[in-house]
Every structure is written in structure tokens, then in C-alpha cells.
Amino acid sequence: MIKNLIVYFLFLNALMNLSSLKADNKIEHKIAVLVNEDVITSYDIIQRLKLTAILQGINLNNQNNQLMINNAVDELIQEKVKLEKINEYNIKVDEEEYLSFESNFFLRNNIDQSKILSLLKENNIDYQELRGLLMKELSWGKLISGLYLRLTSVSQIEIDEIISKNPNITNEQAQSLVTQRQLDLQSSKLLRDIMNEATIEYR
Template identity: 25%
Template sequence: MKSVDVLASGSPRGGRKLLQNSSIALASLAIVLTALLGHPALAQDRAVDSVSDSQAIAAIVNDHVISSYDLDQRIKLVLLSSGIPNNPENIARIKGQVLRNLVDEHLQRQEAQRLNIEVQQEEVDRAFERIAQRSNMSVEQINKTLEEGGVSRVTLETQIRNDIAWNRVIQQQFGPLVTVGEGEVDEVMKRLEEESGEPRYLVSEILITFDNPQHAEEIAAGTQRLVEQIRQGAPFEAVARQFSQSASAANGGDIGWVHKSQLPDAVGEVVAQMQPGMISNPIRTLTGFYIVQVKAMQTGTGADPMMDQYSLMKVLLPLTPDANQAAVARRAREAEEFRAQVSSCEEAPQLIKKYVSGQSSPAETVIAGRLPAQTRQALAGVPVGKATAPIRSEYGVEMLVICGHKAAQGEMPTRQQIDNTLYEQQLSMMGRRHLRDLRRDAVVVYR
């Protein structure tokens, strides 16, 4: 497969980790948490003979059970965190793919256990904290939302733990084997320079792979159903995080600005015919199907607005969910008064305190691409020092004060950025091959 995201920056070689389909990066929770996510603890790897007769078996993976309860919990999590409506028709459509994903996770977990790789609870807790920060919520609020939604925290916790462990398996087993030559970097640099005047596309991807061509028709049908759900309103980023098998899944499928030649041939041909905002039909390649979204298009090496840097302060005028119309109207007037008066983040905390229970949070620096789409839209055109339009949430009336905005610079990627990206792509490919080998050697029985 050709280089897909050579314009993306990477972390230093020594600290890089493979980005797999990861709930650690579930920034999509910020998009759908109002609908989100408790139940008794998720059953984990258990020997066949330890499962009670009352609990149905969905699959057996090398003598370890995936129960029907496990599958039901994961389906609920996938539906809620991807924004796909929870109804019998959609459950039937995704059940097979979700079960295959659970089988893969069991294989990954067993491989981590074979290599004595363990994930501490503290690491999982930190991942939850990151999810809470990206969702502008506390961990307690997320736990409550999970409980109210009927999905066990342990369901998400198990997925997070598995992702961390699998990343370590791939890094430990294959990281030392990956080398990126100077010639490879030179080739990418030369191609980017030659194509500097050609159109570039801001692209997100979903990749669904298959090992056996005999399964291609079934996978194609499932991929087409995902396309339909996205076109009906399911957030592309959330669907990518739950279903995509590309390294970009952890970023919601985002691969940044790319030229046609940086994509697999079949994908590049389709992207060149698309307009911003479009979602492709499934695109078949040798080993899988792609769904691509074109977010924007430009000619040249202009700045990537998704890399803009913001410093944001959240302010809140509390309201109870059952507040009467008069109270809501009063808060709305106060919000507009605050917006008219505020001119900096230095004065914002004092100004918001003028109103009963008004509160503010410390300013945080974020990259535009890590914000939910509706938040980026709210920030558009708002000058530094001013507040976004008020939004009614379950906590009251919320606004964001822009403390700083640094636009991304339009420039070619550095050699180090290209080197890092090529390294991560090779490591990701090795990870997919290793999982394919684990599938081939496993004994899996579907019930």
C-alpha cells in the first residue's frame, strides 16, 4: 500500500506508538455523549467450562469464550459511540462485524498474555481521564452516562486495555525491525515538491480488511451499510474509531492533506472525482474496502486549518435539566450580556461570577482537528477575547472564550515528519499481518 498520510507529523522515533483502532482516542464521545452509554461487569477471557449453562456462547476462541452478553454489550457500545441508531435492523446489520472484532481482540489479548505484557489499572484510568477531558466532562459524569445508557464501564475499559496491550505487542515485536531509509524519505520529498501545484484533499478513511477473497462479498455488503449510516447522520469519526482497521482509526480516520498519488490507486481515482463533503461508496483494493470522506480541497501547500491551535476557556451558567422557561430565558439574556462585555480571558472569570453560580474552567490549548466538528464551527469567525454563541447543555448554558488562536503555517513537511509517518505506516502494516497470522493459526468456533 502506498503512503497515505505523509503530510501528518509524528512523534520522535523513540516515543512512537502504533495507532490502532483505539477507544483511547474516542474523541467521538464528545460528539455523542448526550446519547451515550452500564450493566453488570463484562465477562472477560474465560475457559469454556467456567461459563454457566444460563449464559449463551457467541464464539469460542482457542478455548476461551465470547458470551452473548459480551457481544450484546459491545454492540450497544458501538451503536452509541458511533451515533448509529439503536434498533433491531441496525443491530442485525453490525452484529457479524462486531463479533469478528471481538474475536480479533481475544486473539490480540491472548498474544499479549503469551508475551507477558500487562496493562495496569492506572493506565486505563488515565485513558478515561483523557476521554473526559476531550468530552469536556468529568470521569464521574462519564460513568453516570455509561450507567444510564445500559453499557458497563468495564465494556469500554476492556477495549481500552486491549488496545494498549496490542500496541505494545506490535511495538515490542516489530518496532526494532522497522527501518526507514534516507532514499525513501527523499522519494517522498521529491514527489511532494513535484506535486506542489496539484490539488490536495483533506481526507478521512475507513478501512475494512478481509483475509480470504471468498469473504469479500460479505464484507462489501457490511461496508455499504456503514456508508448508508454515515450518510444518514452517523459521525464519520466515530464510525472510523469503532470499525476501521487502519492506523488512522485512532484519529477518527483523519489522514490529513494528501495528493492523489499518496493514496492507493483505486482510492486516489475516486477521491479525484469527489467534491468536499462527499462520502464515497466502498472502494475495493486487494485486501479490503475503503470508505473515504473528502472534507476540503485546495491547490498548493496552503495551511491545514485542522492544525490550527486554540486556547479555550469554558464558562458555564448552570441550569437544571427541568428548569422552567423563565429561568432558561434569564440565562439566555445573561449569556448574551456576558458575550457583549467579555474581551479577554483575563476578565472572563470575574465577569461570569456576576451571575448566580456562574463558573469558568482554566484555559486549555487544543488542536482544531481534535475538536468535535460542531465546536470548530462555533469557533469560526469568533475573534480572540470573545465568546462563542451559547449552547444549552444538560448542565446549563455553556460558552467558550477564545484566549488565543495560532493559525497553522502552510509548508512542506519536514524530513523527520515524513520519516515518522513512514515508520508508523510500516509498523501498522506489520501489525495487520501479525493479526492475520494469529487468525490463521487460531481455532475459532462461531455459535
């Protein structure tokens, strides 16, 4: 999906020490992608690249940086079109909701929150980058639930199948897993549809 990868590699080489993820503060904000006239800059890509590497505990190097760049750009493009749909339905998230979601994010991914926040600061990544990422994830989840939860249907066969593979979970947990699986399918379909409708221009 990515074009002009050499441009992004030049930004990486100029702005980032791959072993420590240290970046120069003086980053030129060049337009890299237009998504329905909404801009993604080279700075956005670098910030997302570093944020993802920190959250996933990945050391960037010459073997993985191309894949990481591609993934970062794809994620940013998808977030742009998701945000349009979120705004279309006027999805709102209050502070209590967000803080609970953030805490659960660190817990379910077994991530040390204080360590991550410290690494963000060390690598010149604004906390708002992380907050924005999680806020969009939470908002998209609320949108999908609002649109499709009432359409989900869970059979006892599906519940029994999950419990047979995971004997320690409860009937209620199994039902939630089946429901979430159906919502995930609807999420993927909606994202695919809006991506197909989007105008994406690489600079």
C-alpha cells in the same frame, strides 16, 4: 463470518430498545462463540454492540443492526486471539499509561468523555467494558511496537510525499506517520496469521 444470526436478533429484540439503547439487566449468558476454548457469550455481544453504538454515536435500527452485530462478534473474536499473544509476551500496562491512553482516545476521536461515561451508566454498561476495550488496544500496540519497531525504515522520499500532501505537518510528524503505517501493516499481518491458526466454533 457470523452464524445463527437469528439467535442474536432474538437477544436484541428481547433485551434492547433500539431507539434508546435501554437493556434489561437480566440477560442470559449463553455461549455464542468459542475461540480456542475461550468463551464469548450473548451478553458479551450485546454489551459490545451497545458500547460501539455509544462511542460512534450510532442509533441502532433494523437497517444497521445486522452489520453492527457482525462487527461486534468479529471484534470480540479478534480481541480473544490478540489477548493470547499479549499474554504470551507478558505485555504490561501501568495505570498512568492507561489513563493517558484513555484521555488521548477521547481527544483524537473528538468525544466528550463525561457524556460517554454518563451514557454508559444510563445503558447499564460497566465502565470496565470500555476500559477493557482500550486496555487491549493499548497492549496490542505495545506488543506490535516491541516486535517490529526496530525493523521499520523511513525514507526521505516517504517523508516528502506525506509533507507534500500535508504541508502543515513537521518532518518529525511525517516520519512518525510513515513508521506507524509500517507498524499497522505488521499488525494486520500478525492478526491474520493468528486468526488463521485459531479454532473458532459458533454455537
